[in-house]
Amino acid sequence: MARVVAAFAASHAPMMLAATDSAPREQAERFTGALTRAARRVREAGAQAVVMLSNEHFTNFFLENFPQACIGLAERHTGPAEPWLPIPRGTVPGHAPLARALADGLLGQRWMPSFSQRLDLDHGVMTIYHALAPDGDLPLVPILQNCAVAPMLPLPAWYDFGRALARAIDACPDVDRVAVVAAGGLSHSIGDEHTGDVDDTFDRWFLQRLARGALDDVLDLPDEELEQAGNGAHEIRSWLALAGAVDGPVTVTAYEPIRAWLTGMAVAEWDLAAPEAVR
Numbered sequence: 114m115a116r117v118v119a120a121f122a123a124s125h126a127p128m129m130l131a132a133t134d135s136a137p138r139e140q141a142e143r144f145t146g147a148l149t150r151a152a153r154r155v156r157e158a159g160a161q162a163v164v165m166l167s168n169e170h171f172t173n174f175f176l177e178n179f180p181q182a183c184i185g186l187a188e189r190h191t192g193p194a195e196p197w198l199p200i201p202r203g204t205v206p207g208h209a210p211l212a213r214a215l216a217d218g219l220l221g222q223r224w225m226p227s228f229s230q231r232l233d234l235d236h237g238v239m240t241i242y243h244a245l246a247p248d249g250d251l252p253l254v255p256i257l258q259n260c261a262v263a264p265m266l267p268l269p270a271w272y273d274f275g276r277a278l279a280r281a282i283d284a285c286p287d288v289d290r291v292a293v294v295a296a297g298g299l300s301h302s303i304g305d306e307h308t309g310d311v312d313d314t315f316d317r318w319f320l321q322r323l324a325r326g327a328l329d330d331v332l333d334l335p336d337e338e339l340e341q342a343g344n345g346a347h348e349i350r351s352w353l354a355l356a357g358a359v360d361g362p363v364t365v366t367a368y369e370p371i372r373a374w375l376t377g378m379a380v381a382e383w384d385l386a387a388p389e390a391v392r
Contacts (some may be wrong), residue, residue: 115211115285118158120359120383121151122295122352123244125167127236128374130199130243135373147367147380152244154382155251160292162208162252163245164215164282166351167237167296168260173229180227181266182274184219185255186212192234192242200243205234208252210287215254218281224274232257241296258354260297260347268339269332271350275357282358295355297348299377307343313370315342316377319349320365323381328356345376352381359383 124144133141155163172194174180189204196202216228234242238255245251256278259265266274282291299319300312322331331353339346356363367380 115282115288115291117279117282117293117359117385118290119155119160119292120294120355120385121155121381122355123148123151123241123380124298124376124378125237125240125296126301126374126376126378127195127198127240129378130240131197132373136371137373140369140371144367144369144371144378144380148241148244150366151380151382155245155292158292159290160251161288161290162211162254163292163294164211164254164256164278165238165242165294165296166256166258166354168348168351169257170235170237170261172235173232173257176262179259179262181259183227183229183232183257184212184216185232185257186216186228187230187232190232190234190253190255193239194233194235198236198239200239203249205242205249206252208254208288211285211291212254214285214287215278215281218284219277222277222280224277226256237296241294245294258350260350263336265336265347266350268334268350268353271354272328272332272357275354278354279358293355293358295351297351298346299349299379300342301345301376302343303345303375305344309372309375310343311370311372311375311377312342312346313377315346316368316370316379320368320379320381323352323356324363324365326363328353359385361385
């Protein structure tokens with residue numbers, strides 16, 4: 114049976130790679146340093162595959178068909194979708210047996226994820242995957258989430274989805290060691306009058322509750338209130354799904370309100386060696 118051996122969450126923003134130097138140097142270094150350390154721990158833990166939760170940015174789906182969750186089942190995925198992202202476009206190895214086990218396991222628990230044999234991965238996945246596997250050699254199972262288009266699955270449901278995802282991983286006989294990663298958030302707005310705003314008060318409030326394991330106030334947020342931190346703040350759904358999937362203490366290793374990147378940028382790691390991490 115599979116075991117989760119590493120878990121972290123990190124913000125994604127295309128400018129973190131496409132315009133790195135636009136941010137104050139110290140802020141960029143603190144964020145990228147924390148991301149690099151989290152990615153290194155995944156490799157040191159011997160992860161044979163990574164399951165990554167991230168927002169769908171109208172890259173694979175549009176309003177005529179927008180699933181709440183889509184699991185990439187393919188042997189290989191393509192990316193990055195953006196030609197200006199400084200990552201060579203190519204293929205990323207999938208892990209089809211693990212992906213199929215997750216789809217089957219979630220369906221068996223009465224969740225109804227979509228699935229695809231052909232996903233093109235954009236910055237939401239590729240910025241963080243590139244930190245994990247700059248050579249593109251770590252098998253990836255992407256789970257694309259609806260964090261963009263109303264109606265969205267409520268926040269508590271994503272936490273419950275994470276718990277169901279953990280059970281599906283546990284039951285997979287085709288891999289031994291798995292990392293689970295959330296990519297997205299925190300506060301930001303895209304395409305409206307608030308573009309460029311970063312709500313560091315919200316970000317710190319969220320990260321404090323995540324670190325304390327006290328998410329009830331977060332899970333109670335209606336979408337209308339969450340969106341006061343920007344339309345991109347809905348991407349905390351990825352962090353909440355990871356929090357549901359993985360027990361154990363959480364350490365926030367970086368938080369930087371990087372306005373040049375339009376986003377509150379954070380990294381948090383789960384300590385899976387702690388006694389409370391054992392289910």
